[in-house]
Amino acid sequence: MKLTVVSPLISDDFTEGVRKEVEHWLGPDTDVEVVRIQRGPASIESEYDEALAGPGILEEVVKAAEGGAEAVFITCFGDPAVHAAREVVDVPVVGGFEPAVLHALALGEHVGIVTVLPNVVPMIRSLIRRYGFTDRVGSVRVVDMPVLTLHDPDTLLTRLHEQAKAAVDADEAQVIVLGCTGMIGVAASLQERLAAEGTFIPVIDPTGAALLWLESQVRLGVRPSRATYLPPPAKKRIP
Amino acid sequence: MKLTVVSPLISDDFTEGVRKEVEHWLGPDTDVEVVRIQRGPASIESEYDEALAGPGILEEVVKAAEGGAEAVFITCFGDPAVHAAREVVDVPVVGGFEPAVLHALALGEHVGIVTVLPNVVPMIRSLIRRYGFTDRVGSVRVVDMPVLTLHDPDTLLTRLHEQAKAAVDADEAQVIVLGCTGMIGVAASLQERLAAEGTFIPVIDPTGAALLWLESQVRLGVRPSRATYLPPPAKKRIP
Amino acid sequence: MKLTVVSPLISDDFTEGVRKEVEHWLGPDTDVEVVRIQRGPASIESEYDEALAGPGILEEVVKAAEGGAEAVFITCFGDPAVHAAREVVDVPVVGGFEPAVLHALALGEHVGIVTVLPNVVPMIRSLIRRYGFTDRVGSVRVVDMPVLTLHDPDTLLTRLHEQAKAAVDADEAQVIVLGCTGMIGVAASLQERLAAEGTFIPVIDPTGAALLWLESQVRLGVRPSRATYLPPPAKKRIP
Amino acid sequence: MKLTVVSPLISDDFTEGVRKEVEHWLGPDTDVEVVRIQRGPASIESEYDEALAGPGILEEVVKAAEGGAEAVFITCFGDPAVHAAREVVDVPVVGGFEPAVLHALALGEHVGIVTVLPNVVPMIRSLIRRYGFTDRVGSVRVVDMPVLTLHDPDTLLTRLHEQAKAAVDADEAQVIVLGCTGMIGVAASLQERLAAEGTFIPVIDPTGAALLWLESQVRLGVRPSRATYLPPPAKKRIP
Amino acid sequence: MKLTVVSPLISDDFTEGVRKEVEHWLGPDTDVEVVRIQRGPASIESEYDEALAGPGILEEVVKAAEGGAEAVFITCFGDPAVHAAREVVDVPVVGGFEPAVLHALALGEHVGIVTVLPNVVPMIRSLIRRYGFTDRVGSVRVVDMPVLTLHDPDTLLTRLHEQAKAAVDADEAQVIVLGCTGMIGVAASLQERLAAEGTFIPVIDPTGAALLWLESQVRLGVRPSRATYLPPPAKKRIP
Amino acid sequence: MKLTVVSPLISDDFTEGVRKEVEHWLGPDTDVEVVRIQRGPASIESEYDEALAGPGILEEVVKAAEGGAEAVFITCFGDPAVHAAREVVDVPVVGGFEPAVLHALALGEHVGIVTVLPNVVPMIRSLIRRYGFTDRVGSVRVVDMPVLTLHDPDTLLTRLHEQAKAAVDADEAQVIVLGCTGMIGVAASLQERLAAEGTFIPVIDPTGAALLWLESQVRLGVRPSRATYLPPPAKKRIP
CATH class of the missing domain: 3.40.50.12500 (Rossmann fold)
Incomplete structure (x- = not known):
């Protein structure tokens, strides 16, 4: 292929x-x-x-x-x-967006997205409405890091964990999607860190x-x- | 201004x-x-x-x-x-799209759009979902004329009338929006033609x-x- | 006219x-x-x-x-x-209600309404559903002042600012509509006061x-x- | 009581x-x-x-x-x-409206309303949206008889049957609600007439x-x- | 009967x-x-x-x-x-579920459910979507008591009151439905206890x-x- | 694996x-x-x-x-x-249901399902609502063949083609999902037959x-x- x-x-x-x-x-x-x-x-x-x-x-x-x-x-x-x-x-x-969110929809009731900056949140919410997913996808949070700083995996992972945990604790989401294809190589670590706290939460890597x-x-x-x-x-x- | x-x-x-x-x-x-x-x-x-x-x-x-x-x-x-x-x-x-449809929403229950070609219908329906208007805007019909042929007002008006009337008769819409800013100078005539058949139907010119x-x-x-x-x-x- | x-x-x-x-x-x-x-x-x-x-x-x-x-x-x-x-x-x-909210819908993603008393909140939410705007209009807050006391512009402005700011800070709304036509002459001042805090938030005067x-x-x-x-x-x- | x-x-x-x-x-x-x-x-x-x-x-x-x-x-x-x-x-x-439709919602997937005149159809559809029932109640049809002529039970029943049958055959509804409290004493007969054609369709009398x-x-x-x-x-x- | x-x-x-x-x-x-x-x-x-x-x-x-x-x-x-x-x-x-929620829908704008354990919350929310009630029923809270411990009415009532009050205070619900048919004989007491705090909130017993x-x-x-x-x-x- | x-x-x-x-x-x-x-x-x-x-x-x-x-x-x-x-x-x-429909959602605007018997249509529509897909999945049609007769591929393909074509022609769907996992080995042929009529329509095999x-x-x-x-x-x- x-x-x-x-x-x-x-x-x-x-x-x-x-x-x-x-x-x-x-x-x-x-x-x-x-x-x-x-x-x-x-x-x-x-x-x-x-x-x-x-x-x-x-x-x-x-x-x-x-x-x-x-x-x-x-x-x-x-x-x-x-x-x-x-x-x-x-x-x-x-x-x-589309394959990550569709994958996530089969893993839990509500899908939460953690993305880079507040600037792209309205764009992502527009996509959610455009695709007709508002009943299942609502939470969009940010790590507040520009795309070009994402190469620092420690800070990224710390902030992703903070936001993902907040979304889960507030019962906004039971599945997490990384909301930027520049967030490379951290999905598995984030999933592990969340699971270590007691509840398995799947994390989708959009790539x-x-x-x-x-x-x-x-x-x-x-x-x-x-x-x-x-x-x-x-x-x-x-x- | x-x-x-x-x-x-x-x-x-x-x-x-x-x-x-x-x-x-x-x-x-x-x-x-x-x-x-x-x-x-x-x-x-x-x-x-x-x-x-x-x-x-x-x-x-x-x-x-x-x-x-x-x-x-x-x-x-x-x-x-x-x-x-x-x-x-x-x-x-x-x-x-946005001002035409918003204007139309205050004039009747359901808004119908008559646009140029089947090609743009999915794009328009995506806009309807993106803006959150699905409860009130559903009907999207076409005159099946490319944009560059719209300068023929007689054919345009005849086909607009056909489609607008069909939308109203099928109770899909009670207000009509012209779905292309290239449909110039025909809204008033279309409104008149529809009214002549017995029921006043407002027609919105997007320009x-x-x-x-x-x-x-x-x-x-x-x-x-x-x-x-x-x-x-x-x-x-x-x- | x-x-x-x-x-x-x-x-x-x-x-x-x-x-x-x-x-x-x-x-x-x-x-x-x-x-x-x-x-x-x-x-x-x-x-x-x-x-x-x-x-x-x-x-x-x-x-x-x-x-x-x-x-x-x-x-x-x-x-x-x-x-x-x-x-x-x-x-x-x-x-x-209708023209204020329709105007607001073209200015930002979510519209918040600040009205007078808790008594009218269910009525306003019924209107939102009746008009089919639930995807875009959700936040309805109150200044908790009866209509007949609205002539005191200082108190009104202070409370409007409190509630509008709270709605924006909680990301409930990015556009504010004044939810009573008796709130006269304060929209511009409220808009100014909100902008002075760093982010321009449009405020719609319903009259x-x-x-x-x-x-x-x-x-x-x-x-x-x-x-x-x-x-x-x-x-x-x-x- | x-x-x-x-x-x-x-x-x-x-x-x-x-x-x-x-x-x-x-x-x-x-x-x-x-x-x-x-x-x-x-x-x-x-x-x-x-x-x-x-x-x-x-x-x-x-x-x-x-x-x-x-x-x-x-x-x-x-x-x-x-x-x-x-x-x-x-x-x-x-x-x-409210108790009839709520009763009907527990009897089948989609509820259809048959009312008197086209004049009240938009009002009824506004109620459906106001109450938040659009996912389950969509079909609103008319017998086209003014309220003050409803005392003729034969014509009323014939027209109700026509419209109810049309709604069921088009798969718009599987439960019928009589959409006027002036349609007195005909619900049971209509239910019987529909059942005689092979499929039991419940009919709700709003009174x-x-x-x-x-x-x-x-x-x-x-x-x-x-x-x-x-x-x-x-x-x-x-x- | x-x-x-x-x-x-x-x-x-x-x-x-x-x-x-x-x-x-x-x-x-x-x-x-x-x-x-x-x-x-x-x-x-x-x-x-x-x-x-x-x-x-x-x-x-x-x-x-x-x-x-x-x-x-x-x-x-x-x-x-x-x-x-x-x-x-x-x-x-x-x-x-169905008759309790339908009854509740005629008593106030938003219906809140208080059930037993977090385990059944996604199931209840699935029912809400299946029945098409998402516009009116959103809040699902738990007393965090297994079904087989519900026979202790004092603890049950205390926890129900806590959760019902929280739902009302957060404006999530204005009507309460007991979300387990094992919660027997407490609806009236809960309703009384809520009313004693100043505002009448109806409580529906599902049985x-x-x-x-x-x-x-x-x-x-x-x-x-x-x-x-x-x-x-x-x-x-x-x- | x-x-x-x-x-x-x-x-x-x-x-x-x-x-x-x-x-x-x-x-x-x-x-x-x-x-x-x-x-x-x-x-x-x-x-x-x-x-x-x-x-x-x-x-x-x-x-x-x-x-x-x-x-x-x-x-x-x-x-x-x-x-x-x-x-x-x-x-x-x-x-x-779930993986077939999620796959289909990325291939076109509206998804249509063709299943076996009228008996399962309400169940499928309940799933659509439960999963929150009503904005994108609406058409559910039947070949009217019991599951145990599906082994006749010619009749099955003829009826699938009839219903799929009807759904596409009525603009109910632009993507087709086979609505029974017993419909084995026909998806590719159906897709071919539809394409032969001029427009490529993807067909999803649920298995x-x-x-x-x-x-x-x-x-x-x-x-x-x-x-x-x-x-x-x-x-x-x-x-």
């Missing part, structure tokens, strides 16, 4: 981190390529950043499909350009969830519906 | 049509400027087109605010880049609704909340 | 206050008449008061329409007799919102749908 | 019919008094009629409670003044449902919550 | 307590039989216990109907096997609510819809 | 069919065991059948976990005893979806939350 991961950021550093993480999740039969956009933001922390990254993401998704990718992961929790991408290619495409989701879609032989994602009519478009 | 209208299309023709339409709605005290994006699609008929138009729209919105605009109308029913724009400027910004909405916001002294639309953190961004 | 404001109270004092407030919001081209009911309560602070005021309100609305009013504002946040009035006249009619809403409806050439508001069948009625 | 039935109509004829019907449902231990309002409409077929009946209904409810009534039924499907009445008396009060509901409330020792229905503050009120 | 109460527990002690309680609620004309299952759990405190009790409950319900019971009450707040039972008999069947509900259904001449509860096709089944 | 499939039926024939189907979906590294219950129904076509199968399913799930299974699939679309099972074992457990779902859960290192699924308290239980 051939998968492409599109990083919606202009930084090569992040691309490198993603490459390592991706290999952790996939089997030996899956061939992954990680690419990044050429124009756009250094990180996504607002709807503004999402909009700037849009055209670049779509360019890379189309290139990937033309190059034979059987599935594409746009590695950002805000699902930027995901629905647009489904209109223009004939393979499964997901972002970080792992997305990659296994795409593998499943390919193995199930499905891809997005053309009755929801119609091909855009031909017309003049200036890139 | 100084207003800017941003057309998310690369065509000067449409910009001209908008300019005339806009003058029809505003009073002599309001000074309007109509601008268009430089890169993007010739028309918006998909989430793909919306994403391509995003960076250009934001560039024009920022320029407008810097140039003293007191409010900005992004003239597209899909509300492209509207929420992103609210993050980066300190003046009211609306697209076509008029948006412009009067912005005038009201300015006169009320309000603008988008900074607790929902936080300013994007400073960072490297390649345009 | 000719507008009528109907005060659902039997007090001339309040009518005077309304008259001054109304002139503050409207342009020189709009001609306003303020009238009051002859039978009913001294203030509206319960569903009981609303019901008592109903017949008097309808009498005044009908008289206004017969006298040439192009739009009618029933100046009470509980929207008393608003839907009944739309059945019997052919011009736009609004109360205080201003209603008047500009009606102006917009008249300029858009619309009025309530006769498919929702059917004319009541003729029959014997003892006033 | 002492019950009062308040007819919100100015006609003695209807009061007589109600008296007979009421006796059919109650046991020998229950003492019923049927009263009517002095000012208001001859029938309720609009929100306008409801508003006109309001003060008269409240006057009778208060009088009944003062006279020792242990529960009050306001015999109209629109639940006029029901919530206002609960604020001013200390005994259970219901209208026609019977309301009376047994009140009996149950009294026997359970409960009455409306004073945390929802606060007593209206004392003030000047001109009747 | 002949009613059967099915206890889904294997203990004779509980059956005895139920018998006494049941007689408290019903009139002299109603003849009640209390039976219990032969295989299953000693108490129901999980979905696991519910599933174990299922076949035994259904056996007793069928036996009761064959023996002439006109209505059946499965005395457990989790409504175990209730919907299955409605498929196989032609008489009204209820559990503890009383269920019994009176069934009496009403029988008197109204209705039973569950065969369009929702279809008879199971004949086939091999090993008990 | 070691997986157990529990068939909630007493028939060895069905167990054989499941075994073949299961091998089709899983990789060579996954070791599957298929077991069946000893007491219960020959097929599940009602809530009654579900309840009868409950204790047997739980017995097999517990045995499987004790025997080292890392995940368990209860192969029935009604998710019988799934939530109960999660309370008693420490490994992922799913039925047919494949469930197995890949469990594989993903195991690879992600997660299992159901103990804050939702608490271990049942110890007590006397008669099997």
